[in-house]
Amino acid sequence: MNAVFKALADPTRRKVLELLRQGPMTAGELSDRFPVSRPTMSAHFTILREAGLVATHKDGKSVVYRLQLSVLEDALLSFGQLFGIGGTAPAPREGSST
Template sequence: MNGIFKALADPTRRKVLELLRQGPMAAGELSDRFPVSRPTMSAHFNILREAGLIAAHRDGKSIVYRLQLSVLEDALLSFGQLFGIGGTAPAAPREGSSA
């Protein structure tokens, strides 16, 4: 859980996830869309992969990353539910209920 939020805390990594939403993409192709070096991007991929947010598989010379949407979904939803945000809202005191 913490790894996911840590991974999400960096704008570059969030953009990677957004790009991957359109479909799997190779590391190099992904890197080309960011103004940082490939090693730096590789480190970002590692963090996202360790958090479970993306999965890697080799395809010939390339390594293709794909979004693990369900992991992101579970994290966002279960965190949101702690606050009654999103789909099913539990009985929770609202902000201005006693002011």
Template sequence: MPIDAVFKALADPTRREILRLLGQRDMTAGEIAAAFDRSPSTISEHLGVLRDAGLVVTERSGTSIVYSLNTAAHEELLAAVMRLLHIGEQVEESRDGSTP
């Protein structure tokens, strides 16, 4: 999972809201678009960014594409952030002259 792509995807409030909605249940692109005051094409672009970042996965159901959270990616993201925070703690400790 490219961490920069994930942070870029999460930087947009609309994409964060899409993730919140998908946390409640799987949804089609049309259902997601109906929850926003945005054009379906704009929501489709947001969904593409989230999919490319690995935050959502898709599954075809008849003629619809159903979006759902990629929970494995969310766990990986949390672990990556925790590693970054741990590195930050080590840097701060070395600046203070203490050792980990």
């Protein structure tokens, strides 16, 4: 879960995920949408891939990225459960009246 939230902390990476909601895109297509160098984008892609938020496959010389929405859903569900949201509520703390 930490890797997912680290990946989501950066606005560029959030925008990449937003673009991938439309469908798979090559690294070049994604990089062309940002005013940063390709090596910088490659570092963003690596963080997203390591967090499991994107999957890749080779198509000739291109690397194609696609969104792994289930990983994001799992992380958000786990995070919500820490606070008793959207799942099993945590056990009452010792000494509490609930």
